[in-house]
Amino acid sequence: MLRTWRQRITFSDIVVWAIGLAIAFMVIYGTIATLRLGKYTSATWLDLIITGLALGGIYALIALGYTLVYGILRMINFAHSEVFMAGPFTAAFLADALVKLGIWNRYPLLSLVLVLALAAAISSGIAFLLERIAYRPLRTAPRLVPLITAIGASFFLQYTFRGLYGSGLKGFPTLEVLKGYWTLGTIHILKTQAVVILGALAMMLILYGIVQYTKFGKAMRSVSEDKETAALMGIDVDRTISVTFILGGASAGVAGILYVILFPVAHFFMGFIPGIKAFTAAVLGGIGNVPGAFLGGLILGVLESVGPSLFLDGMGIPAPYQLKDVIAFIILVFILIFRPSGILGERMAQAKA
C-alpha cells in the first residue's frame, strides 16, 4: 500500500502540495491574526459580504456565458469579456439621452428596462457575429487555432470600441431612486447592491429555466453531449450554437448594466478583469454547469471582498486591497490543480476536449 503510494507520487506533486499547504497555512494564520486584532466589527464584515454577493452575482452572469459556450464547443470564449463590455458601453449613450429627455429619473423602471434591453441586444449581437464570423469556420481546426482567434477577437473588439466611442471613461448616470440604503432590521443594504443582487438572481433563474425546461434548452444540452448524434436526431446544431452565444451575450449585457450600476463608469477595457474573474467563477463552480456558475460567482465575489481584510491584513501586509486580484488568480490555479471539475462539476474532470 505504502509502496504503491510512493511510486505514484511524483516530485511535482510534492511541490504542488507543499505550495498548497503553505498557502492554506497562510490563510488560516492570517484569518486568526485578523480576528484577534479585532480591527473590524461584525457590521463591517456583513457589509463586505453583501458587497461580495453583489459583485458575485455579476460574475455569475458573465460566467454563465463562458459555461454555456464551453459546454457546447469545449472552448473558452476569450472574447466574452468584450461581449460584456460592449453592452453597457453602448447603453451609457442611451442613458445619457434619457437623462437629457428627462425620462431617466421620472420613469426609473422604464429607463432601466430600456437600458437593459439595449445592452442585452448589443452584447448578444456581438456574441452572435463573433461566433458566425470567427469561430464557426474553425470548429474542426486544431484546438490552439480557435483559442488564438478568440484572443485576437478580444483585442479587436476592445480597440474597435475604443475607436468608436473614444478612449476616455464614459460616465453612467446614477438613478436618484437607487441612492441611499434600505434597512432590514439592523442591517443596512445599499440600494444599488440590493438591486444588483436581485437582478442577477432573477436573470439567473430565467436562464436556468431556459436551459433546463424549454425545448431549446433540451436541444442545447443534447448538442453539448454529442454534436453528431444531436444532428441525427434532427437538431439544427449551427442554430443551437448561435442561440447559445446569443443567450450568453444577453446575460453578459445584463451583467454589464448591473456592473455600471455598482461602478458608474464604462470604458473599453472594463471587461478584462471581470472577464477573468468570471472565468474563475465558472471553473470554481464547475465549467459547463449552470448552477455551478452561479455558486462559483457568489463564492468568488465574497472571497474577493472579504479576503484581503480577512487573510492579508492580519499578516501585516500594507494596503491589502491592492492584492485582491491575486486572490482570485490563486483560487483559479488551485481549483484547477486540486479539483479541476469544480465544486459541482463531475463529468468534465480531465476531459480532453
Added chain:
Amino acid sequence: MSTNTSALWKQAIRAGLIGGAIVMLLALVGVIGTFKDRDIISGWISMGHVLFLAPMLLFAYNAARHVESPSKAGILLVGAISGLMSALVTAILPLFGQVVNLRAMFANASPDLYKMLTFGQGIPLGVIILLLVGFVMGGLGASLLLLPIRLRKALSQAVVWVILAGLLRELIVVVISRWGIVAYLIRWMFAQNGLAPVGAIAIFVIIGALTFWQSGRKRPAPRDLPPQQKQKRTLVTLGGAGIILIILPLVLGVYFSEILDTVGLYILMGLGLNIVVGFAGLLDLGYVAFFAIGAYTVGILTSPELGLFHLTYWQALPFAVVVAVLAGVVLGLPVLKMRGDYLAIVTLGFGEIIRILALSDWLKPWLGGSQGIQQIAHPWIGSLEIRNQTQLYYLILVAIAIAGFIAWRLKDSHLGRSWMAVREDEDVAQAMGINLVTTKLLAFASGAFFAGLSGTIFATKLTAAYPHSFSLFVSINALCLIIIGGMGSIPGVVVGSLVLMGSPELLREFAEYRYLVYGALLVVMMLMKPEGLWPEARRRLELHEENELVPLEEPQPVLNDPGQ
C-alpha cells in the same frame, strides 16, 4: 444562364455590402480619418483614400472571382455592382451625419470625415461622385481578373510598393539624406508629403517591370536543389544577412537603431515563446512574467537606489537568467496537467500576479512599488560603457545570434522532437515514452531563459524597471509576432517581429491602432493561413492535412541520398 443570374446578383450585392460595412467600420473607428493627412501621392491620394477604396476593390475582386460565367461583361458587371453597393453603404454615413449629430456617440464621425468621404464636394454632388467611384473601383477590381496572371502579379506588387514608399516617405528621406550623392538620385521622387506624382509613376513602372520580368524567369525551387548546393546557398544567405545586420545602424542612423533595439528585444522574446508555444504547443499568455523577472532581478542586483546589492551588469546577468529559469520551472509545475485553454488563462493569471506584486506597497522596499527601480547599471565591455542605441544594438544582435543558434539546434534535437510530439498529441507522446513532466518543464525553462535575457537588456536599456512596462500587452505582442510569423518557425519570429514591432514605430498613425490591427490580423490569419507568413514545414502539414501534402511528399532524388 438565366437561372444563375439571380445568384450572381446576390453574390455581388452580398460582397458589396460586406465591403461597405468594413469601410463604415474603418471610418467610425477612426482609421480612415487618421490616415487622411498621410499622402501617398502628394496632392492626389492619401492613405485614408487607399483605406476606404481598397475594401471596395478587394471585395469586388473577390465577388467576381467566384463568378462561373465566362463572359467578360458579366464579370465586370458583378464587380461594378459590388463596388456600387459598397459605396452605397459608405454613403449612409455622410447622409445620416447630415441629419443627426453622430458625434455625440461616435468620436470619429466628424465633418472632416464626411468631407473626405464625399471628396470635398458637399452632399448631393459628393455622394454621386462616391457612388461613381465605387462603381469604377468595383469594375477595376473585377477587371484584374481578366488580366493574365503574370501581369496581375506585377500590377499588385507595383501598387503595394508605391503605397509603402509613400507611407514611409519621411524615414526614407531621412535615411537617404545621409548618403550624399545617392540622395540626389532618389530625392526627386518625394514631395513635401508623400511621393511626387512623377516619383510614384517611376516606382510603379520600375517595380512592375521588375516583377513582370522576374516572374517570367524559371528558377528551380530551393527544395529541388541538391543538398550541397542548398547548404552553400544557406551559408551565402546567412553570411550576407550577417554583414547587412552589422552595418545596418551605420547606414540608417540613431533613430533606426532605437527601433531595431525594440524589434531585437522582441525577437529574443519571440524565440523563447516560440519554444513554448510553437514547439511544445503550450499557449503561455503570462510570458511577460519572465521578462519582468529578468529586468527586476538586474534592477535589484545593480541599482544603487535600492542599495541592496552593488553588482555590475555582467555579474547580475547570470543570476537574472537563473532566477527567470527557476521561475519558469516553478510556474510550470502547477500547470503541468492543464491543457490548451486552461493553461492560457492560468498563465495569464501568473503574468498579472507578478505585475500586481511588483506594483504593490507590500513589496515596495524590494521592488520599488509603482515607481519601479531606477539607476540600473549599463554593461561595460573593458572600458567601454554600452549606453547608446547603436551600442545596445550590437549587444542585442549578439544575444539574438546566440539565442537563435540555441533555438535552431534545439529544434531538431531529441528534445525538440519530443516537444513537437507533445504538441501534436500529448497522450500519444507519453505512450511513446516521452516524459511529459521534464519535457514540458524544459520548454517553460528555455522559454523563460530567453525572456529573462531579453528582460535584462530591456532594463539596462531604460536603466529602469517600471511595473507598467510589464503589462499583458508585452505577452500579446510576443504571441502575435510568433503567430503571424509562423508558429515553430525561427525565421518567422524575425519576420513577425520586424513587421509587427517595426511598423508601429515607423508610422505613428499606425501605433494608435496597433492592437486593433493585431487582433484583426490574428483572426484573419487563423481563418486564412493558420501556419503563418513563414511556416514551418511540419506545422503546415498539421494544419492542412488533406490538401497540401503533395509538395512535401515528393521523393528526393535517389542519387543524392547519403543513405544509399
